[in-house]
Amino acid sequence: MELTPVVITGVGIISPLGNDFSHLMAGLRAGRSGVREVAELEQVGGLRSRLAATVSDVDPKQIPRKFRRSMSNMSIYAYLASQQALTMAGYPDDQLDSGDLGVSIGSTLGSTITSENFFADYFRDHSLERMKTGLFFKMMGHSCAANVAQSFGITGRVFAPSAACATSSQAVGYGYEQIAMGKQQAILCGGAEEFHPLTVATFDIMHAASINFNSCPDTTPRPFDQRRDGIVCGEGCGILLLESKVSAEQRGAKILAEVVGFSTTSDTSSIASPDVGAMVNCMQLALQDAGLSAAAIDYVNAHATATEQGDIAEAEAIRQLFADRIPVSSLKGHLGHTMAASGAIELAASVGMLQQQELIATLNLEQIDERCGGIAHLQQNCPHPVKTILKNNFAMGGINTTIILRSYLHD
């Protein structure tokens, strides 16, 4: 089967560093942190972490009530980011319902906030008589994808990968494959996450949440650093409009970057702990998919969330493939871990790095943990010729993903 090239023509962002692509890039370039104290977490019994990378200044009222009534925060973020991506791409309104455009947007869970509110009411008297019609549409697993399709009148394929921290990189990867196979001309791809203390607790009970920097939020998380002590949970949404190169050129759309490789694999060594060999295998499969050797990669955007085991394993996996030949950084220090949104937000940032020919360093990386050594950690932003980027995401459940982006402008 002949595959068609796939490009990125639009980006939409709701993030702890701001609510569009330019604010995200400005925040990253300025070395800003999106992590803040969350007073709500002090009220949760047994929770040690007090920090999160939450979004602000989102105005849900921009969305007509008829669409918003079935949306929780994650779908609101997905709607607003999708709208940005379609606008940036100049995607024609009269093509939204052509069947050529699809939606691939996932989330870790359905809306936990909605579940909590429903059950808090339900357990008062076990009555369902106060349950409104919007409840299910906020709790279902494909809430973001369905709400985006309904709101914009998108009639092509709609699917919603769910793989925790690898959700949106799978969403992008599966979208890439479907366009490459000619099943769709364009797909809105990404993931969304809404903050809830349950996510923080999930990592805290496994001793994988940052708890030692509660009084100085902007100094954590600390990927690859000696003093790293875990994840800071975040929220937001990243959307990339993937499109066949032919479609983009026919429309005269500005092409931001090309997606040239994808792989996703299952690491069955543990449901929670990463395996170096499985990570290496995932990156190798993506290189194979792209038809590239490791020598063709100019920069690795790591998943590195600042956990003890995850950072060591990923650094070792990158070392085995790339040694210290190319720069490596993680954006979790700026953005926290936006979970289902992280892959797409960090891919968007990688698109920005390709455009600006400037690499973003790992924030809060002061003393490199020697167990994360042997790779070229980037500790200062720097202008750097970069044509091809390899991007990792590794998720709870043993789900690994790697995506390879290539600059469209710098041949």
Place this chain on the structure above:
Amino acid sequence: MTEAEVIELIDSSLAEEFELDRADMGPTANLYEDLGLDSLDTVDMVIVLEGAFEFKIREEEAVRAIRTLDDIHRFVLAKIEQES
């Protein structure tokens, strides 16, 4: 509760739930054509009214015949009268 108070509670509850402009909420306003509600909203409207007036109306045949705000006003007033 006076008739005017009942009507005010109905209108304010629906305005809040469905983000309606009170200026559009004349008694003859059609819920679907003028106020833009649909079948899902109708289900939620019943829940809102049950919450506001602490009665049960979802099984009542007359609910299905409601088309205008005035229909709602008259239905609720009759229901309150019937239960008093």
